[in-house]
Amino acid sequence: xxxxxxxxxxxxxxxxxxxxxxxxxxxxxxxxxxxxxxxxxxxxxxxxxxxxxxxxxxxxxxxxxxxxxxxxxxxxxxxxxxxxxxxxxxxxxxxxxxxxxxxxxxxxxxxxxxxxxxxxxxxxxxxxxxxxxxxxxxxxxxxxxxxxxxxxxxxxxxxxxxxxxxxxxxxxxxxxxxxxxxxxxxxxxxxxxxxxxxxxxxxxxxxxxxxxxxxxxxxxxxxxxxxxxxxxxxxxxxxxxxxxxxxxxxxxxxxxxxxxxxxxxxxxxxxxxxxxxxxxxxxxxxxxxxxxxxxxxxxxxxxxxxxxxxxxxxxxxxxxxxxxxxxxxxxxxxxxxxxxxxxxxxxxxxxxxxxxxxxxxxxxxxxxxxxxxxxxxxxxxxxxxxxxxxxxxxxxxxxxxxxxxxxxxxxxxxxxxxxxxxxxxxxxxxxxxxxxxxxxxxxxxxxxxxxxxxxxxxxxxxxxxxxxxxxxxxxxxxxxxxxxxxxxxxxxxxxxxxxxxxxxxxxxxxxxxxxxxxxxxxxxxxxxxxxxxxx
Amino acid sequence: xxxxxxxxxxxxxxxxxxxxxxxxxxxxxxxxxxxxxxxxxxxxxxxxxxxxxxxxxxxxxxxxxxxxxxxxxxxxxxxxxxxxxxxxxxxxxxxxxxxxxxxxxxxxxxxxxxxxxxxxxxxxxxxxxxxxxxxxxxxxxxxxxxxxxxxxxxxxxxxxxxxxxxxxxxxxxxxxxxxxxxxxxxxxxxxxxxxxxxxxxxxxxxxxxxxxxxxxxxxxxxxxxxxxxxxxxxxxxxxxxxxxxxxxxxxxxxxxxxxxxxxxxxxxxxxxxxxxxxxxxxxxxxxxxxxxxxxxxxxxxxxxxxxxxxxxxxxxxxxxxxxxxxxxxxxxxxxxxxxxxxxxxxxxxxxxxxxxxxxxxxxxxxxxxxxxxxxxxxxxxxxxxxxxxxxxxxxxxxxxxxxxxxxxxxxxxxxxxxxxxxxxxxxxxxxxxx
Numbered sequence: 001x002x003x004x005x006x007x008x009x010x011x012x013x014x015x016x017x018x019x020x021x022x023x024x025x026x027x028x029x030x031x032x033x034x035x036x037x038x039x040x041x042x043x044x045x046x047x048x049x050x051x052x053x054x055x056x057x058x059x060x061x062x063x064x065x066x067x068x069x070x071x072x073x074x075x076x077x078x079x080x081x082x083x084x085x086x087x088x089x090x091x092x093x094x095x096x097x098x099x100x101x102x103x104x105x106x107x108x109x110x111x112x113x114x115x116x117x118x119x120x121x122x123x124x125x126x127x128x129x130x131x132x133x134x135x136x137x138x139x140x141x142x143x144x145x146x147x148x149x150x151x152x153x154x155x156x157x158x159x160x161x162x163x164x165x166x167x168x169x170x171x172x173x174x175x176x177x178x179x180x181x182x183x184x185x186x187x188x189x190x191x192x193x194x195x196x197x198x199x200x201x202x203x204x205x206x207x208x209x210x211x212x213x214x215x216x217x218x219x220x221x222x223x224x225x226x227x228x229x230x231x232x233x234x235x236x237x238x239x240x241x242x243x244x245x246x247x248x249x250x251x252x253x254x255x256x257x258x259x260x261x262x263x264x265x266x267x268x269x270x271x272x273x274x275x276x277x278x279x280x281x282x283x284x285x286x287x288x289x290x291x292x293x294x295x296x297x298x299x300x301x302x303x304x305x306x307x308x309x310x311x312x313x314x315x316x317x318x319x320x321x322x323x324x325x326x327x328x329x330x331x332x333x334x335x336x337x338x339x340x341x342x343x344x345x346x347x348x349x350x351x352x353x354x355x356x357x358x359x360x361x362x363x364x365x366x367x368x369x370x371x372x373x374x375x376x377x378x379x380x381x382x383x384x385x386x387x388x389x390x391x392x393x394x395x396x397x398x399x400x401x402x403x404x405x406x407x408x409x410x411x412x413x414x415x416x417x418x419x420x421x422x423x424x425x426x427x428x429x430x431x432x433x434x435x436x437x438x439x440x441x442x443x444x445x446x447x448x449x450x451x452x453x454x455x456x457x458x459x460x461x462x463x464x465x466x467x468x469x470x471x472x473x474x475x476x477x478x479x480x481x482x483x484x485x486x487x488x489x490x491x492x493x494x495x496x497x498x499x500x501x502x503x504x505x506x507x508x509x510x511x512x513x514x515x516x517x518x519x520x521x522x523x524x525x526x527x528x529x530x531x532x533x534x535x
Numbered sequence: 536x537x538x539x540x541x542x543x544x545x546x547x548x549x550x551x552x553x554x555x556x557x558x559x560x561x562x563x564x565x566x567x568x569x570x571x572x573x574x575x576x577x578x579x580x581x582x583x584x585x586x587x588x589x590x591x592x593x594x595x596x597x598x599x600x601x602x603x604x605x606x607x608x609x610x611x612x613x614x615x616x617x618x619x620x621x622x623x624x625x626x627x628x629x630x631x632x633x634x635x636x637x638x639x640x641x642x643x644x645x646x647x648x649x650x651x652x653x654x655x656x657x658x659x660x661x662x663x664x665x666x667x668x669x670x671x672x673x674x675x676x677x678x679x680x681x682x683x684x685x686x687x688x689x690x691x692x693x694x695x696x697x698x699x700x701x702x703x704x705x706x707x708x709x710x711x712x713x714x715x716x717x718x719x720x721x722x723x724x725x726x727x728x729x730x731x732x733x734x735x736x737x738x739x740x741x742x743x744x745x746x747x748x749x750x751x752x753x754x755x756x757x758x759x760x761x762x763x764x765x766x767x768x769x770x771x772x773x774x775x776x777x778x779x780x781x782x783x784x785x786x787x788x789x790x791x792x793x794x795x796x797x798x799x800x801x802x803x804x805x806x807x808x809x810x811x812x813x814x815x816x817x818x819x820x821x822x823x824x825x826x827x828x829x830x831x832x833x834x835x836x837x838x839x840x841x842x843x844x845x846x847x848x849x850x851x852x853x854x855x856x857x858x859x860x861x862x863x864x865x866x867x868x869x870x871x872x873x874x875x876x877x878x879x880x881x882x883x884x885x886x887x888x889x890x891x892x893x894x895x896x897x898x899x900x901x902x903x904x905x906x907x908x909x910x911x912x913x914x915x916x917x918x919x920x921x922x923x924x925x926x927x928x929x930x931x932x933x934x935x936x937x938x939x940x941x942x943x944x945x946x947x948x949x950x951x952x953x954x955x956x957x958x959x960x961x962x963x964x965x966x967x968x969x
Binding site for chain 2: 041068069109110111112113115116119144202203205206207208209210211213241242245248249252346349350353358359360361362364365370371372379381382383384453454455456457458459462463494495498499502503504507
C-alpha cells in the first residue's frame with residue numbers, strides 16, 4: 001500500500017516536472033539515461049539501444065562520451081558528461097553544471113559489447129547527418145556490423161545519397177545486411193554477393209565466407225565463385241604486401257646498421273656498444289617528448305623533428321668521448337676493442353637503467369605517424385612508411401657527407417692510407433674521432449626512428465647489434481652501398497620466408513643462407529678492392 | 536579503522552622496542568632470519584624483476600616494523616642473477632649454502648625456475664615462485680603463488696567463448712616453454728569444447744620479436760573467415776610493445792578481433808600509448824584498479840616505499856605479497872624456520888589477497904585465486920569486466936593433456952608425492968619431465 005502511494009506521488013511529480021521543463025519525449029530519453037547508472041553491462045547495452053531509438057539530438061554527444069569513458073553517474077541516477085578539461089555537463093541538456101561536482105560520481109563502465117552497441121547506435125544516428133564525413137563513417141560502421149533490422153533506414157539513406165563514395169559504401173552495407181538476413185530471396189542474395197565481390201577485400205571475404213557456409217545451393221555457389229576470384233587477387237596483393245614488409249624491415253636494418261657501417265666498416269672498430277648509441281637516441285626522443293608534453297604540448301607533432309638533431313648530437317658526443325678515452329688506445333687490437341666496447345655497452349645500459357629505471361618508457365607516435373591507409377589491397381601503416389623514407393634520406397645525406405664534403409674526403413683518405421694522409425697534413429687522430437662521432441650520431445638518429453616501433457628500454461640496443469653486424473658483413477665491410485643492398489636483401493628474404501616458414505624458422509633459414517654465402521664470398525656482397533685492403 | 540591500525544602499529548613498535556631491549560646485548564648476524572631475493576637486476580629480465588625485488592624489500596621492511604618474526608629481525612639477502620639462467624642456479628646455491636637463508640623469493644621465467652629446481656631439492660630450501668606459468672610441475676621445495684593454466688588461460692578462453700561468442704582462435708606466443716605448454720593445453724581444451732582444428736591457428740615468434748607486420752596481417756586474414764575471432768597471446772616481455780603498436784596501427788580493434796594476453800600487465804602497458812588498444816583484454820588474478828581496501832593500502836605503501844606515485848602494481852607483486860604473508864604465518868605456526876616444518880605448516884595456510892577474499896595454500900603447493908578478466912583502458916589501467924564467482928584452486932597437472940591427466944600432487948604425509956598417478960597408484964619418481 002505504502003509503495004503504491006509512493007509510486008503515485010512519484011508519477012505525479014514526474015508529470016508536473018515534465019510539464020514544467022521538457023516536452024513529452026524527454027521521458028524516453030530520461031528513462032534510457034537512467035539505464036546508464038548501472039554496474040551491469042547488459043543494462044548499459046540496453047540503455048544505448050534505447051537512447052539511440054529516441055533519436056534525440058543529445059544522444060550523439062552522450063554516446064560519444066560513453067565510448068571515450070567520459071560519461072559518469074551519481075547514486076541518484078543523474079548522468080553527466082565529463083569534458084576533456086574536467087568540467088561537467090548535464091547529459092540531458094548539454095548545459096554546463098554550475099557549482100561543485102556532485103558527490104560519488106562514478107564513470108559508466110564500458111566493455112566490448114557496449115562499445116559495439118555504441119558503434120551501431122552511432123551509425124544509426126549519424127546516417128542522416130549533413131556532414132558527408134559523418135555519413136561515410138556511419139555507412140562504414142553499418143557495413144562492419146550489419147544488422148538486418150537496419151535495412152529500411154539504410155535503403156532510405158541510399159535513395160537520398162548523392163555522394164558516390166558514400167553511395168557505394170551504403171550499397172555494400174545493404175548487401176552485407178541482405179546476406180545476414182535469413183528470409184531474403186536468393187535473387188537478392190546473389191545480387192548482394194556481386195556487390196561484395198566487387199569490393200574484393202578482406203572484409204568482403206568474411207561476409208562471403210559466411211554466405212558460402214550457410215546459404216542455399218545457388219547462393220553458396222555464387223559466393224564460392226566470388227571467393228575464388230577475390231582469393232586470386234588477394235594472393236597477388238599479398239605477394240606485394242610481403243615485399244613491402246621486407247622493404248620496411250630492410251629499412252629498419254639499414255638504419256640500425258648504417259652507423260656501424262661507418263665505425264666498423266670504414267674504421268674497422270668492432271663496436272659492441274653500437275646498439276647503446278641507438279638506445280641513447282631513443283632515450284633522447286623520450287626526453288624531448290617529455291619536455292614537450294610538460295611545456296609545449298602543441299609542438300608534439302614536431303617532437304621527432306626536434307629530437308633528430310639532438311639525438312645525433314647526444315649519441316655523437318658520447319661516441320666521440322668513447323673514442324677519445326678508450327678506443328684510440330686500442331686501434332689495431334680488435335680483441336681488446338671488442339671486450340672494451342662490450343664492457344662499455346653494459347656500462348651504458350646500466351647507467352640508463354639507473355637514471356630512467358628498468359621499465360619501458362612511453363614514446364608516443366605523432367599523429368602523422370599513427371594509423372594506416374589502404375593502397376589497392378595493401379594496408380600500409382604510416383609509421384613504417386615514414387621510416388622507409390627516413391632511412392633513405394639518412395642514407396643519402398650520409399653518402400653526400402662522405403662524397404662531397406672535405407670531412408668525407410679526409411675520412412676516406414685516412415681509412416685508405418693512414419700514413420699518406422698524415423703526410424698530406426691531415427690530423428688523422430682528429431679525423432678518427434670525428435668519424436666515430438659521425439657513426440655514433442647516425443646510430444642515435446636511428447634510435448629516434450626505432451623509438452616509434454620498438455620498446456624504449458635499456459635493452460633496445462641489444463636486439464639490434466647482431467642484426468647490424470650481419471648486415472655490414474653481408475653487404476661488404478667498408479662499403480655503404482653494400483650496407484644498403486645487404487639490409488634490404490635480408491629484410492625482403494626474411495619477410496618472404498616468414499609467411500611460408502613461420503617467424504622462427506624463417507630467421508634460421510636466413511641465417512643459414514647467410515653463413516653459406518659468407519663461406520663462398522668472405523668479403524660480402526661488395527668487397528673493397530685495392531692495396532689498402534690487401535695489405 | 537584507521538585508529539585501530541595506528542594502534543596496532545604503535546603497539547607493534549612498542550613490542551619491537553621491548554624485544555630490541557631484551558635482545559640488544561646478543562644482537563648479531565645470528566639473530567636475524569635471512570630471506571633470499573633471487574631476481575634479475577640487470578639484463579633483459581630486469582625490466583620485470585627489479586620491481587619484485589623492491590616489493591620484497593618493502594614487505595620485509597614492513598614485517599620488521601611489526602616486530603620481525605619469532606622475535607628476530609628479517610634480513611634481506613639480494614643477489615643478481617643477471618637474466619642468465621645458469622647463474623640463477625649458482626646464485627641459488629650461494630643463497631642456500633653460504634648465506635643459509637630461510638626462504639627464497641624469486642625467479643620469473645620458467646627457464647630460470649627449472650634451472651634452480653635441482654639446487655632447491657638438493658639443499659632442501661624453500662622457493663616462492665610468483666609468476667603465472669605453464670603448470671606440469673610440483674616440487675616439494677617450491678610454492679607456486681602465480682597462476683596455473685586453469686587459473687588464467689582456461690577462464691579467459693571461457694570468457695571469450697561465452698561473452699564474446701568467439702569461434703575462431705589464434706594462439707600467438709613467444710617460442711619457449713610457457714607459451715608452448717599453455718597453447719598445448721588450450722588447443723586440447725578448445726578441441727574438447729568442439730572447436731574444429733581449422734579454426735585454430737598456432738603461431739610462434741622469437742624472443743624480443745619486433746617486426747609484427749606479417750603476423751598481424753596474418754591474424755587479420757585469419758579473422759576474415761566470417762566467424763568471430765580472438766587472439767590468445769602468450770607473447771612475452773619486450774615483444775608486446777611492438778605487437779600492440781602494430782595492432783593499433785593496422786586498425787585491429789578490440790570490437791572486431793579482441794586480443795587476450797596472459798603476460799601483459801600494468802607494467803608492460805606503462806610503455807605504451809594505450810588509446811588504440813582500449814578494449815583488448817588481459818587475464819590475471821589481480822589488477823591495480825581493484826577497489827578493495829587491502830589493495831588501496833598496498834598501493835599507498837608501495838608508492839611511499841618507492842617514492843613515486845606513478846609506479847604501477849601488478850599481479851606477480853600480489854603473488855609475492857600473498858607468498859610472503861603465507862610464509863610468515865607458517866613460520867609462526869611452526870615456531871621455527873626449518874624447511875620441513877615450515878613446508879608442512881604451509882599447507883592450509885590462508886591469508887588475504889588483494890582482490891578481496893582469502894587465498895589458501897593447497898596440498899599441491901599451488902594456491903587458490905580469483906580469476907579476473909580486464910579490459911585495457913585509455914589510462915593504461917585494466918578494468919575488471921568479469922570475475923570468477925569464487926576462488927579457483929590451482930591445478931598443477933592439466934586435465935586436458937594426455938600425459939598428465941591422471942597425475943595429482945599431494946605433499947601431505949603420508950602421500951608426499953608431486954606426481955602421483957591415480958590410475959597406476961604409483962608415485963612417478965622425483966620430478967616428472969614434460
